[in-house]
Amino acid sequence: MFDEESSEPLTNSDTNNATKFHPDDATYESRTRLDGTATFEQHYTRLRSHNDGIYTGKWADKAQLRDQDNNAVFDAIAGQLELSPFQKAIGRTEFGTLNLRDLSSPAGIDTPLVAIMVAAVVARRDGRGYHPARSPASNDDLFTALLSELGYTNGLVHSAFGKVQYRLDCSQ
The missing domain is CATH 1.10.472 (Cyclin A; domain 1)
Structure with missing residues (x-):
């Protein structure tokens, strides 16, 4: 039974640091990002490392x-x-x-x-x-x-x- 007091499980991230995927990332034409990462794959790889707790900024555990x-x-x-x-x-x-x-x-x-x-x-x-x-x-x-x-x-x-x-x- 769904509990109205708790959040819906499908909409919440299972990590401490929620990474949100934007639907336009799949069809972005130039495939380069303005934040310094060359591709979306590198961007999300970096975010996954942050979410796992391995990387904090430029330093690694x-x-x-x-x-x-x-x-x-x-x-x-x-x-x-x-x-x-x-x-x-x-x-x-x-x-x-x-x-x-x-x-x-x-x-x-x-x-x-x-x-x-x-x-x-x-x-x-x-x-x-x-x-x-x-x-x-x-x-x-x-x-x-x-x-x-x-x-x-x-x-x-x-x-x-x-x-x-x-x-x-x-x-x-």
Whole structure:
């Protein structure tokens, strides 16, 4: 039932900073804007960034940008490893709790490797087996194929898996 005291949901923006689209933008002939942006696409991209809270004027929230980039890496890895939506949600949350700077090493532990190891720990809880100490024949094929394709050494994978598993197990 519609509540007369509240605003109509279709007319309100779902962001804090409402962006209004003008119907003439779709048919504007010169496709350039007077506010300094070259195209309407750039204009609305900038407004979306402001609405997301990433950009405030000329400055960017670097921590939020880094989190977005890291989440994109984890989402790509989760898709490649065919994690279930539940595993992906749990893995993304746990990946966000890790301090990637503490896990990194000069030997090559980087963000994609940490994302793969988080996915391995999360998938293992649901019975999907991957552990770097097991033989490739007894491990999950998607994990072994991805790790071999990315060229990580066995020692590096062992180290990363141990670090990630320890931190995730301690946080529970």
